[in-house]
Amino acid sequence: MPPIPLPTAVPLTYYLILSAILFxxxxxxxxxxxxxxxxxxxxxxxxxxxxLTFVTFSYQHKQVDGHLFTFFVMVVAAAEAAVGxxxxxxxxxxxxxxxxxxxxSLKL
Amino acid sequence: xxxxxxFYVFALLTIGGAxxxxxxxxxxxxxxxxxxxxxxxxxxxxxxxxxxxxAVQIVLYIGGIMVLFLFVIMLVNLDQxxxxxxxxxxWLLGLVASVLVGxxxxxxxxxxxxLSLPAAVPAPAATGPGNIEALADLLxxxxxxxxxxxxxxxxxAIVGSVMMAKKTS
Numbered sequence: 001m002p003p004i005p006l007p008t009a010v011p012l013t014y015y016l017i018l019s020a021i022l023f024x025x026x027x028x029x030x031x032x033x034x035x036x037x038x039x040x041x042x043x044x045x046x047x048x049x050x051x052l053t054f055v056t057f058s059y060q061h062k063q064v065d066g067h068l069f070t071f072f073v074m075v076v077a078a079a080e081a082a083v084g085x086x087x088x089x090x091x092x093x094x095x096x097x098x099x100x101x102x103x104x105s106l107k108l
Numbered sequence: 109x110x111x112x113x114x115f116y117v118f119a120l121l122t123i124g125g126a127x128x129x130x131x132x133x134x135x136x137x138x139x140x141x142x143x144x145x146x147x148x149x150x151x152x153x154x155x156x157x158x159x160x161x162x163a164v165q166i167v168l169y170i171g172g173i174m175v176l177f178l179f180v181i182m183l184v185n186l187d188q189x190x191x192x193x194x195x196x197x198x199w200l201l202g203l204v205a206s207v208l209v210g211x212x213x214x215x216x217x218x219x220x221x222x223l224s225l226p227a228a229v230p231a232p233a234a235t236g237p238g239n240i241e242a243l244a245d246l247l248x249x250x251x252x253x254x255x256x257x258x259x260x261x262x263x264x265a266i267v268g269s270v271m272m273a274k275k276t277s
Contacts, residue, residue, distance in 0.1 A: 015156075021123060031203075037138075041129055048145070074165070
């Protein structure tokens with residue numbers, strides 16, 4: 001019988017489940033909310049869930065490549081936030097609303 | 109043992125903040141809840157020996173991106189929107205879709221055999237002064253090209269956002 005490992009560390013599984021829950025919450029917010037800004041914040045939630053998965057696997061495999069991927073995701077998130085918020089400001093200036101139901105010019 | 113307690117505290121911060129983010133009525137409250145959630149994720153990074161990412165998460169995400177969010181929320185007038193209904197017309201479809209995504213992820217983790225892993229991770233890497241040196245070595249040698257491309261991307265984003273936010277005369 002193998003020795004029972006001491007429960008000193010949190011298993012990988014918990015981190016992955018937490019990250020899956022975080023991602024699902026991000027998807028839910030993205031699909032439910034009406035305000036464009038809150039939809040944008042849900043995207044940040046999903047990005048963070050993915051980052052957490054990267055760091056978890058990086059820790060498990062004792063390599064730092066995953067940290068670098070997370071770093072690059074953060075850089076892209078910063079660029080996306082700058083451009084996205086500028087778009088939100090322009091939409092608000094032109095239409096006076098941020099409700100995703102109202103912004104439907106592309107609809108057939 | 110302490111690890112486990114801290115994990116649960118940070119996980120609670122993360123999930124609680126995320127739930128508050130997607131349910132709060134006011135966009136300002138949502139943004140503040142998102143900051144709490146990001147702090148929880150930063151704590152989880154620290155638990156997994158990612159000190160550099162912990163610092164970057166706080167400085168870049170909370171100090172940079174979230175402050176930008178708060179600025180925009182204060183620039184646009186959302187008082188009217190806070191009184192209306194908060195969910196869009198397709199919320200039922202959205203509920204089905206997000207439940208499907210969650211179930212799919214659990215199924216995927218399960219079929220990859222991740223959920224049945226033994227409940228102990230291997231011993232953490234040697235406790236030293238941290239892994240920032242290893243990170244820098246990798247970043248400036250193997251990942252030098254992506255690093256430069258990322259700087260170019262940031263430049264393009266700056267120019268693009270200035271062009272976008274400029275008053276059209």
